[in-house]
Amino acid sequence: MGLTIEDGKGRGNQAGVTSDKRLTVDAISSSIEHHVNHHNGEAYNLTFNQSPTAADDCIMYFLNTDEKDLLIEGITIGVTNCTADDSIYLKLGDSGTRNSATTLTPVNMNAGSGKSAAGTFEKGADLDGGAATLTGGNEFNRFVMAGVTDLVSKHYNFVQDVILPKNRVLTAWVGGSASGTWYITIHFNYHNAEE
Helix, strand or coil: CCCCCECCCCCCCECCECCCCCECCCCCCCCHHHHHHHCCCCEEEEEEEECCCCCCEEEEEEEECCCCCEEEEEEEEEEECCCCCEEEEEEECCECCCCCCEECCCEECCCCCCCCCCEEEEECCCCCCCCCCCECCEEEEEEEECCCCCEEEEEEEEEEEEEECCCCEEEEEEEECCCCEEEEEEEEEECCCCC
C-alpha cells in the first residue's frame, strides 16, 4: 500500500508521486528575513546620526531584552564632513552604564505589524565618557574610511549574521580623527533557530 501525503489543512489535497518515486512539487520559497518580516512582523531598522567628541568614543549601545535571539543582518554607514581617515568599529560584550545617552526607537519594517523591538537602543557623542562604566567588549568588525571627506551611505552585509541572545550587547565606536557626522542604520530581526 502506498503512502498518501495530505496537506494537513483538511481540504483533501494530496501530493503526487512520479513513477521514479519523486514527489511532484510546485514550491514557494522565501528568505528567512522575508518570512520573519512578513509572517512574524519582527524585522526592524534602527537609524540614527551622531558626531563623536574624541577618538574611540562609543556612539551606539544596542541591548537585546527579548527572549528570542536578535539577528543583525547588516549595517548601512555614511559620513559627512570627515576631516581625516577614520573608521567605525563594532564590539560585542560591552557592559556598564552610559554617559549622556539618547534613547532610539527602531522602526518595524512591516507597517501592519504593530510590534515593537524589545531592547535598549541608545546613541550619544561619548557613551563611554564621564562617569560611564562601559567596558569589556571585543571588536569583531571595523569599517575603514580612508581618504573620505563625505561618504554616500553604503550597505555592508555581515558575512555571518551577528546573533545577540537575550541580555547581550552590540556597541559602535568611532576611531581615528573623531570628526564628521556618522549616519548609521542597523538592520535586524528577532528569530529563534527552530522557527
